[in-house]
Amino acid sequence: MIGLLLLIRRDLKLAFRGGTDAAMAVVFFILAATLFPFGVGPDPEILPRIGGGVIWVVALLAAMLSLERMFSADYEDGSLEQFVLSPLPMVMVALAKIIAHWLTTGVLLLVAAPVLAVFYNLPAAAFVPLIVSMLLGTPTLSLIGAIGAALTLGARRSGVLISLLVLPLYIPVLIFGALVVDSALAGREYGALLMVLGGFLLLALAAAPWATAAALRQAIE
Amino acid sequence: MIGLLLLIRRDLKLAFRGGTDAAMAVVFFILAATLFPFGVGPDPEILPRIGGGVIWVVALLAAMLSLERMFSADYEDGSLEQFVLSPLPMVMVALAKIIAHWLTTGVLLLVAAPVLAVFYNLPAAAFVPLIVSMLLGTPTLSLIGAIGAALTLGARRSGVLISLLVLPLYIPVLIFGALVVDSALAGREYGALLMVLGGFLLLALAAAPWATAAALRQAIE
Amino acid sequence: MQGLTVKELDCVRGDRLVFAGVALAVNPGRALLLSGANGSGKSSLLRILAGLLPQAAGTLTWEGEDIADDAEAHRRRIAYIGHADPVKPGLTVCENLEFWARLYGLEPEIEPALYQFGIEALADLPARYLSAGQRRRLTLARLAVGQNSPYGPPLWLLDEPATGLDPSAVAMLANSILAHLANEGVAIIASHGGLLDEALGGHADRLDLQDAAP
């Protein structure tokens, strides 16, 4: 338990001192979302209609981009082998890394999301559903992503591989996340959709740390 | 000149053997573009309307993502210092890296773009303008991106920094690129817009290799 | 049977047999110096002993028990230093050391460990500014942290620990190792000869992996 907190704290410190890229995900999130109106044209009718979806897609891309860094620095400088030899069980190592990833991407995305919602002229009714759906959805992204990041450690073309492995598994989260916002906009009930997102989260929470730990153990040869 | 070709060949070899990520950009491009319909909803009316813009935005993000890798491996393993000491002028080194980057991202994006256009139900009239605008636009992305990548070498948070430096400079390319497609769809004349894109390319071609070379020389201490 | 015993060990890397039939036995209070040409498998052997690499054949025992029986317990007795330095450029020297010490559940007495490897003056410098040798010293300082606690791991596996060290740092390292041996510890050290080998003198046996080449 102490080890878990220790590792999370180290990762946060590294992220905020800039060893890895804490702000990267948010900056990407904001910039990418800002680009769309330039590409699509600032049609006041279309923007709010696609806004919820675009925010979700970009959040997902942002979470994915930071995945490759999740373990690679520790893998390359030999820290990962030391983790394997440390008294901290690998599941805890995996969990700590996942939590740190979420704190440095998911949480920041949550904070940035309302700003973008304003930017896209989303009606106020969509704000709470957007935030709640992201609160339930982003940890799942970190959890699933960790498996992909660990599996591709030391692989050729690990960047592509991560996307290939992880994006398909992200699709359900994306669909339901965007559906929540859409339903809210259309004035429909979205409680059941949030339940589904919660279900995904529980499922990922139950499986991902173990799968990640197994993959990490194999990465070391 | 021989040195230039040599370096390009080496980078391509590395890319296709998977040391760096050639396919990464395309896979990201395709997957990201595939995600949008999931997020935005499959409204057959909206998709073609935003299609051209989405393709351009995603191409731009894809080109940007691969920037960070452009020099970092050579920087870290000491190859860059050897380039500085080699008889090949740094401008040529920069140019070779830019060409290799374009060949491994821009060209692949060009190949993938028609597929996505079909996917978004873009009318056939938009195909040629899309391809031509990307043919003129993507080299500019590689050229501008190289400056950002070189400037941020060894910086803390280089990932964020690159995005911050480069994206604003990408916006004009994006605007005119997307306008070309839009105009073609609306049946308007787009030759002048292509000229503007060509102008950007020439400007970038004249300035970027020198700026990149200067930045690279400073990165080494 | 005390200490570490290895019998009939084979190592395969990527379909290639690197060494075969390695046997060794190291008693508490002794060191073993591994030598052998580049590529003869010293690093591979150390990684097998640490449980980081599976052996192709052979058994490893610690105090008479097969280490495969309780991988968890084996992990706890090991301090492994590889070719790479697990040092984070963004953290200070002190923070780097503290992290590893705490993670290994050792009461972090950072100061004395820094002194022991002569980097106390650098304690608050971000590790990105360290020279190659200073970084190696920081990696090694981890050994000193746990050394005098009862939880300190008894088996040290060191892969060319003296790389990049100046002679005075090699002497500091040798002192650490000798103190560890005096505590009934075991040390297995890959090396290409040099000052460290001389300093360990009569406390160390030697094994040349060249003899185990297939």
Next chain:
Amino acid sequence: MQGLTVKELDCVRGDRLVFAGVALAVNPGRALLLSGANGSGKSSLLRILAGLLPQAAGTLTWEGEDIADDAEAHRRRIAYIGHADPVKPGLTVCENLEFWARLYGLEPEIEPALYQFGIEALADLPARYLSAGQRRRLTLARLAVGQNSPYGPPLWLLDEPATGLDPSAVAMLANSILAHLANEGVAIIASHGGLLDEALGGHADRLDLQDAAP
């Protein structure tokens, strides 16, 4: 004035004065061995000599001419080997070496260079499988490629070149350096003592950077 001459050289890194007032002169056919504690500035000095790091004060001359006058010409006389190995894991040993040889405009005679450092058997292996010492040998093999051509750079700057090498590889390296010196070359080598220093024996002078500590 022949060879390399350095006068009153100061080095500052991140606000800290690393060394001051370094003076040295190396004639063709001679080597200079740099020693000094970890962090005393050996690597920094070599990088200054290579033009990779600006000095805080002082002048460097080659054959009587200030090297700042023609940085381009200076670059062409240098072969620099740093702490890191510029080796691409995705290319084979042979491809790696060939790339550097061609980039430096040297007629690539790869085979003999590989032989000279004893890695001819590994020629077609992707470099990712090399052991630490094998990778270092590959880095050093570049020196051998240009060695006997008239275009080979006359000034070798080697930063702890023997790191990770086994004794036979150190002997190969020493032979390369001696052949270079016999060709009227100049070599400046950072090192912490050991076999290489002994092998260069009477051909080398020594400079201890400790004496230049501020």
Next chain:
Amino acid sequence: MLHRFANPNRFSRLAAAVLPWVTGATIILFVVGIYFALFASPADYQQGETVRIMYVHVPAAWVAMACYTFIAVMSAVSLIWKHPLADIAARSAAPLGAGFTIIVLATGSLWGRPTWGTWWEWGDARLTSVLVLLFLYLGHIALTHAFDNPARGAKAAAVLALVGFVNIPIIKFSVEWWATLHQPASVIRLDGPTIHSSILIPLLIMGLAFTFYFVTMLLVRMRAELAARKARALRLNAAE
């Protein structure tokens, strides 16, 4: 018992003996199945002749899911008992499964055009989960080949296969859990099939044909893989 067939050499011999029989069975089943499917079964009163797509679509879907399940089981065997044949079986099966999945997607959208009026429906849970299945197959194949050390690739792919297995129940039950365009199961269900036997019988024959085709191809690919492995070992030993 398991280990008697698990020895690679014995497996090769066994496979060689079985192969002609399964090949023959595949051909016969296809001939009979296609005859029934094209000529000896009725056209649908609503969908007309397009219903015949079903005789490819549905068996391909069954085999695509069964193949993934097979890979998941083999992966568990490989991770727990570290059996080399399990790895080979998994990596030989993956491209076959990807092929069947592509067939499902292609025939499904061909069929969807006349019946639903659209090639593809983004929000549909069945279609989405099948698309995810295809990506899982592709990821599995890519991961197997992504490492210089084949053993590492096999292990990584095995972990992926186990993780991805959650998708199989989702494919199967998506039509019941969510309102979709796609029709619910009518053959494989707890209370027995609900369709008429004039359709059911040719469907089952085609199902068997696809299954035998899968087994045949699996055996062929596994034997090729084993032979390649042996050749590489010989070459490496010769290089020593």
